[in-house]
Amino acid sequence: MAGRLEGKIALITGGVSGIGLGTVELFVAEGACVVAADLQDEKGAMLEKRFPDRVRYAHCDVTVEADIARAVQLAVDSFGGLDILFNNAGHGGAPGNVSEIDAAGWDHTFALLVRGPALGMKHALPHMVKRGGGSVINTASIAGLQAGFGPLAYSTAKCAVIHMSKCAAAELSPLKIRVNAICPGLIATSIFGASMGLPREVADQMAARMEEIAPKIQPIPKAGMPEDIARAALYLACDDSLFVTGTHIVVDGGLTIGGRGSWDPGAANPILDALGITPEQAEQMRLAMAAQQQGS
Template sequence: MAGRLEGKVAVITGGVSGIGLGTVELFLAEGASVVAADIQDEKGRMLEQRFPGRLRYARCDVTVESEIAAALGLAKSEFGGLDVLFNNAGISDAMRTIPEIEAERWTWIYDVLVRGPALGMKHAVPLMLERGGGSIINTASIAGLQAGWGPIAYSSAKAAVIHMSRVAAAQLSPQRIRVNAICPGLIATSIFGASLGLPREVADQMAARVVEFAPKVQPVPKAGMPEDIAQAALYLASEASAFVSGAHLVVDGGITVGGRHAWDVAAQSPFLELFGEFAPQPAGE
């Protein structure tokens, strides 16, 4: 039985760890050829050894336009074209407030999270048109939907990704290029440790903290894993989502459905706390 991406060619930025790696592995299992673009060269070389002939690693800093163009060009030179682009490379930042954040850091975060995907789309479009269309997927975040889920620069950048995806979808869908975003919730990856400035090895270990913590703060009692986002990316990359463009898919274990009282029977609703004395009382026996 053919995989859902049989014959497709995909480029995945941030593709050698976390969500990117989970998506690389799933796309390969579903029949795609993949270019994993990242800045972790040793991990990239190991991936090429794991999947000879089906995966190529491209060193790609998504703040450098020429490196983005080269990574996408590798998809064509090695595998014949481009069908799917997953703009997934990301960073976070310590929980700085408006008075604390430096202008240079704000610019860097936007360069990675917004400008990088924008340039990825720019260089992907001509290659996708050669194939008759394609699918572009941008990693956003629940932090782009609600306050409280990330630092201010990161959160506002992710909100920009959501709207940029809508606008790009409006422009590109008539050319059979679909554009969508994924909004992950608490996913067990190293990005949380990296946001605190910890070494990558230590940041990788912090993913275990997410596994322990997440089930306690969301309706779905399990931690989000890279494979959960990879499955969402597979849907958006495949023909199963042929009628979906301009959407943002929230994959968050229900953490944004409402306050804790919405899903935890032990939590008191603020509404009941305010107006409980006026609520009808159970009839006595």
């Protein structure tokens, strides 16, 4: 049976670790040829050795437009075109709150997380047009949807990615190019530790710690893994989503559903707590209301 991406050519930025690596592996398994663009040359070389006929590595800093252009051209030169662009490269952005904004850090965060994907679309566009259309997938975040899930610069940039995806989808729809975003929740990768300035080895250990913590703080009691995001990217990349554009898919184990009281029956309800109503009193009130409704 042919894979869902048989004959397709993809470029994935941040493609040699974490979510990017998981997506490269899944896309190859589904029949795609992939250019993995990243800054980790040793891992890139290893990835090429694993998939010598299906993967090419491009050294690419997505804050540098020339690097993006070269990565796109590598896909064209190596495999004949470009059908799928997954703008996934990123990190946690500049730390700090409003009173601590650093202009250079803010600008670099936006250059990486917003301008990079924008320029990726720019350079992919003519090649997708030649192929009769394509799919662009941008990695956003639940931090772009709600406060409290990331630093100010990162959260604001990810919100911009969501809206940029919508605007680009409107513009590119006549060209049969779909544009969507994915909003990951807590995924067990090194991005959290790396955003704190920790060495790569320590950041990787923090990713393992995330596997322990995440199941305890969200409705679906498992850690989010790179393959969870890769599966969402596969859906948006393949023909299963031909009628989907200009939207974002939240992949977060239900973390943004609501407060713990909305999904954990053992958790206190903050509204009842504020009113001074105990769980026992709340249950008595519920039973009384049920009895009243039955009697009416």
